[in-house]
Amino acid sequence: MRLVLIHAIIAVFLFLVPCFCKGTDMSLLIRKLNKFSASTKYALHQILEAQKELQDSLDYQQxxxxxxxxxxxQAKEIGSLKASLKNISSETKSAGAVxxxxxxxxxxxxxxxxxxKGFTxxxxxxxxxxxxxxxxxxxxxxxxxxxDVMKNDNQNLHGVEYAGNSIxxxxxxxxxxxxxxxxxCAVCRSTKRxxxxxxxxxxxxYKDWHLEYAGYLMADKxxxxxxTEYACVDEQPEKSKTGPVSKGGQYFYPVEAHCGHSLQCPPYVHGREITCAICTK
Known part of the structure; x- marks a missing residue:
């Protein structure tokens, strides 16, 4: 029985190989193979199943x-995006607000x-x-x-003191x-904004802005x-650890609202000290 099966498989194989090479239609092959015995058909079935598994394996490998x-x-694209993000991060870092x-x-x-850090x-x-x-x-x-000889026609540089005896x-x-x-004073740089x-x-x-510090507007009398210009002095100030005390120079006086002229009151209030905020984004 085994010998007959082997002969049947060989016969079907010899019959199919030329057909496969010529690209014969599968339905035509099946009609032709209906003339074979049951054992031959079984052998054909096994061959076709093996071919299908082989084709599935080839498809899977592809x-x-x-x-x-x-x-x-995608790995190359991700690498390129990482490099772009690194450049953006570097540019953002180098452009920090001061x-x-x-x-x-x-x-x-x-x-x-x-x-x-220093002094004003x-x-x-x-x-x-x-x-x-x-x-x-x-x-x-x-x-x-x-x-080192002081000249009267040159500009002078002096220290600045807190003032404001009235309040x-x-x-x-x-x-x-x-x-x-x-x-x-301290010169600061934001690392993210x-x-x-x-x-x-x-x-x-205001919305979407980050508060660096809050304070009060101050200028000289x-x-x-x-x-002098207006400066935003921190609401919780420190005093200088070195240098003269009450020696003159320039000053920081509080800035108050003065109604009665063109300042809009309200919302501003006559005599009230003006706040300020340093914001970054």
Whole structure:
């Protein structure tokens, strides 16, 4: 019986191979094979099943090769996206917002780094031609070429002190304990945000902006000859650890709303100290 089955398989194989090579239609093959005996048909069935399994295996291997190609392509794309994100992160980091925190030695603990700390400087209060801006002077100056003889026709640089004798509110820049003391400062850089905005009249930021610190607007006294800009001094200020006390120079006085002219009151209130906020985004 085994010998007959083997002969049948060989016969079917010899019959099928030429047909497969010629691309004969399968239905035509089945009609022709109906003439064979049952044992031959069984052998054919086994061959066809084996062929199907072989074809499925070949298809599976091709699918694996296609999948491997897709995975490799996606891996390259992911690598490219990672590089782009790294560049964006680097660009964002290099474009961090820089601002001065007046009245404090350190930066806020909210994704910021200290560039340097120092003390506040400006022109002299009585100099009509004095510079209007406040600057944060570092403790470690470097000199170029110089002449140590003071000339009367040059601009002067002085320290800045807290002032404001008319009011005394504890824990604010116009606390009487601060009067006459030098004003510290810190130059800070945000590590996550690239835009900086000072908002006068508010101690909170608007929507989608991040508060770096809140404080009060301050400038020199309006009757002094030297004009100054407004500065946002931290609401919880420190005093300078070094330098003269009550030696003059330039000052930080609180800024108050003055109604009766063109200032809109309300919302502003006559005589009330103006808040401020340093915001980043």
């Amino acid at each position: 699918q694996l090769r296609d999948l491997k190609t897709v995975v490799e392509s 601002y001065t925190r007046w009245g404090r030695y350190e930066c806020p603990q909210n994704d910021t780094e200290l560039v340097y 400087g400006s022109s002299y209060e009585t100099h009509t031609g004095g510079s209007v801006n406040y600057i944060c002077l570092p403790y470690d100056p470097l000199w170029g070429k110089y002449n 005394n509110i504890s824990g604010t820049p116009f606390d009487s304990k601060l009067r006459g003391h030098g004003v510290p 690239s835009s900086v905005l000072r908002i006068p009249g508010r101690n909170k930021c 309006f009757t002094h000859a030297s004009a």
